[in-house]
Amino acid sequence: MSTMTKQKMPLWQKIFIGLILGLATGLIVGESAAALKPIGTLFINLIKMLIVPLIFVTLVSGIVAMEDLKKMRRIGMKTFAIYLLTTAVAITIGITFGIIFEPGAGISLEGAKAMTAKEAPALVDTFLNIVTKNPIASLTNGNVLQIIFFAIMLGVSINLAGEKAKPVADFFNGFSEAMFKMTHIIISYAPIGVFGLMAWVSATYGIDLLMSLGKVILVVYAACIVHVIITFGGTIAFVARLNPLKFFKGIVSAQSVAFTTTSSSGTLPVTTDNVVNNLGVSKPISSFVLPLGATINMDGTALYQGVCAIFVAQAYGIDLTMADYGTLILTATLASIGTAGVPGGGLIMLSMVLTSIGLPLEGIAIIAGIDRILDMARTTVNVTGDAMVSLLIAKGENELNTVIYNGDNSSNSISLEPNEKNTIKI
Ligand code: ASP
Numbered sequence: 001m002s003t004m005t006k007q008k009m010p011l012w013q014k015i016f017i018g019l020i021l022g023l024a025t026g027l028i029v030g031e032s033a034a035a036l037k038p039i040g041t042l043f044i045n046l047i048k049m050l051i052v053p054l055i056f057v058t059l060v061s062g063i064v065a066m067e068d069l070k071k072m073r074r075i076g077m078k079t080f081a082i083y084l085l086t087t088a089v090a091i092t093i094g095i096t097f098g099i100i101f102e103p104g105a106g107i108s109l110e111g112a113k114a115m116t117a118k119e120a121p122a123l124v125d126t127f128l129n130i131v132t133k134n135p136i137a138s139l140t141n142g143n144v145l146q147i148i149f150f151a152i153m154l155g156v157s158i159n160l161a162g163e164k165a166k167p168v169a170d171f172f173n174g175f176s177e178a179m180f181k182m183t184h185i186i187i188s189y190a191p192i193g194v195f196g197l198m199a200w201v202s203a204t205y206g207i208d209l210l211m212s213l214g215k216v217i218l219v220v221y222a223a224c225i226v227h228v229i230i231t232f233g234g235t236i237a238f239v240a241r242l243n244p245l246k247f248f249k250g251i252v253s254a255q256s257v258a259f260t261t262t263s264s265s266g267t268l269p270v271t272t273d274n275v276v277n278n279l280g281v282s283k284p285i286s287s288f289v290l291p292l293g294a295t296i297n298m299d300g301t302a303l304y305q306g307v308c309a310i311f312v313a314q315a316y317g318i319d320l321t322m323a324d325y326g327t328l329i330l331t332a333t334l335a336s337i338g339t340a341g342v343p344g345g346g347l348i349m350l351s352m353v354l355t356s357i358g359l360p361l362e363g364i365a366i367i368a369g370i371d372r373i374l375d376m377a378r379t380t381v382n383v384t385g386d387a388m389v390s391l392l393i394a395k396g397e398n399e400l401n402t403v404i405y406n407g408d409n410s411s412n413s414i415s416l417e418p419n420e421k422n423t424i425k426i
Contacts, residue, residue, distance in 0.1 A: 011190065015256040018191035022198025022260075033203035036196045043193020044261055046186045050269040052142050054179045055291040056151050058272070061172040062287035063155025072156075075393055079289050082389050083297040084333065086235075090227050090299035090381070091332045094306025095325060097223040103216040103307065104314030144265065144295045144341075176283070180276075183269040190257055190270070197260040201372055213370045220307050224300055224377045231299075232388045240395045246405055250278030251387045258383040262375040264294040264341030267383050275387050280404030281394040289393055293386030298336035300381025301346035304374055305332040305353045308367055312359045324357045331356040346378060347371045 026033045066072050098104075130145045132138040138146035158165040158172075233244040254271040261267060272290055275281045309328055313320050320328075335349040347368060351361050367374070394400040 011188065011253050014191035015194050015253055018193075018195035019198050019256060019260060022195040022200075023202045025195075025199040026202025026204075029199075029203065031203055033199045036203075037200040039196025040193050040198075040200060040260070041196075043189055043196070044263070044266060046189065046193075047257075047261070047266050047269055050179065050183055050186060051265055052139055052147065053175075054183065054269050054272065055144060055287075056139060056147050057172050057175040057179055058283065058287035059148060059151035059291060060155045060158070061169070061176040062284035063152055064158050064169045064172060065284045066155075067159055069156065071397070072152075075285070075288065075397060078396065079292060079389060079393055082392060083293065083385075086231060086385055086389070087297065087299050087302045087333050087336055088329060089231050090385075091302040091306040091329050091336075093223050093227050093231070094220075094303035094332075095310060095328060097219050097226075098307045098310025098314075101215070101219045101222075102314055103219040104311040104316075142265075144291055148291055148295070176287075180273070180283075183273050187253065187257070187270050187273060190253065194256060194260040201260075201376075204372075216307065216311055216367070217370060217373055219311075220304055220374050221377050223303050223307060224381045227299060227303055228381055228384055232384060235392065236388060240392050242391070242395065242402075242405060247279065247388070247391060250274055250405075251384065254383050254387065255380050258379045259376045262343040262372065262379045264298070264379055264382045264386070266342075267379070268294045268341075271383055271387055275390050278404070279387070279391055279394075280401030280407075281390050282399035282401070285394045285397065285399045286390050289390040290386050293389060294341045294383075296337045297385055297389065298339050298341070298346065298378070298382045299385040300378030301339050301349070302332045302336040303381065304346055304378045305335060305350055308350055309353055309357065309359060311367070312354060312364075316360055318359065320357065327357050328353065341379075341382065343375060343379075344371060346375065 022036075025036070063072065066075075130149050132143070132146035132150055135146070135150040138150060158169050161168075233248075236242050236244040236247050251271070251274045254267055254274045257270045258264065258267040264271075268290060271294070272286050275286045275290065276283055306328065309332070310320075312318075331353050335353050336346070339345040339349045347364065350364055350367070354361055354364070391400065
């Protein structure tokens with residue numbers, strides 16, 4: 001223990017302290033603490049700056065490193081299947097919790113403002129839209145699925161071009177190393193950014209509002225915790241046969257950033273850093289699985305949509321049939337795929353889920369008031385799910401450095417010195 005004093009405090013502890021201090025500041029100082037928001041916005045802007053170049057260059061270099069096309073296809077299929085499966089489990093947990101704990105009992109939704117449903121885009125258009133007509137526009141607009149598509153095509157083509165494209169491959173490798181370094185630098189600012197965001201949230205919402213809708217909040221949080229511990233922890237222990245505690249310890253920084261920024265896409269650089277440096281997932285796997293997950297894998301969002309649909313049904317005294325539950329699972333899974341990994345993305349898609357089983361959209365107005373609090377939990381689950389799947393795929397593909405995984409996760413104390421753990425051989 002005496003060595004503890006000499007060591008730098010791990011980043012996750014600093015982030016946690018920032019979170020608690022921010023919460024306390026917002027509650028004690030009250031509304032004027034909302035003025036601290038720019039400190040958080042600065043952090044969000046910094047991580048947003050990373051997203052597009054990080055996804056693009058690390059994915060290209062990841063695909064180039066994979067070489068084997070069959071292997072790539074296999075990884076893609078597996079990733080997609082696990083994403084869908086865990087999402088369906090998540091929404092089932094959400095519905096079950098909603099039925100058992102009745103968050104909507106005793107709440108009157110009268111007087112809530114009417115809202116209009118968001119049109120669900122046709123499935124065929126969603127898929128067609130992934131093929132970008134202009135890759136540069138996709139990069140500037142930050143359209144993640146289009147960037148992923150173009151990066152995969154480019155990576156595969158670089159490999160097919162062989163020797164002649166070697167300089168391009170080297171360029172992307174070097175660029176991706178630089179982006180990883182930049183990520184390291186920026187996330188060392190996380191404790192201060194998290195402090196600012198947390199102070200703003202608690203100052204804005206205050207304890208009163210939190211109490212009146214406390215039951216929905218409690219049910220969503222409890223269901224999230226169960227999904228994370230049982231579904232994720234269980235999968236890691238029994239399918240990947242790894243110690244789940246190491247996993248949770250390794251991604252606590254990403255979870256804290258997800259919790260406070262409520263953006264899976266925004267958290268992506270931190271998730272990537274944690275998964276590679278603390279869990280030992282290879283860069284090719286993380287650079288493929290994580291950006292895809294940040295875009296389409298939203299377990300927390302699906303779970304939340306399940307709880308909220310049940311909440312609205314109960315508040316209006318509407319009985320749901322078995323067929324309604326089936327439709328709910330299907331639409332919430334699809335809606336969570338279509339949800340953007342940005343703050344409040346899930347609330348927008350909730351209208352589509354409610355419409356699918358004929359529930360009144362006015363319920364959304366009430367939920368909107370506490371959405372930020374719910375978003376914090378669901379984004380944390382979304383990010384944890386992405387990290388879990390990357391671990392599972394890496395384990396299955398023999399691309400997991402178990403020495404790093406079983407180590408002490410000490411790279412949580414970010415160091416800007418060259419770090420051996422950054423250079424993972426696959
Ligand atoms: N904020 C969530 C995320 O970024 C999406 C949502 O609103 O459910 O993962």
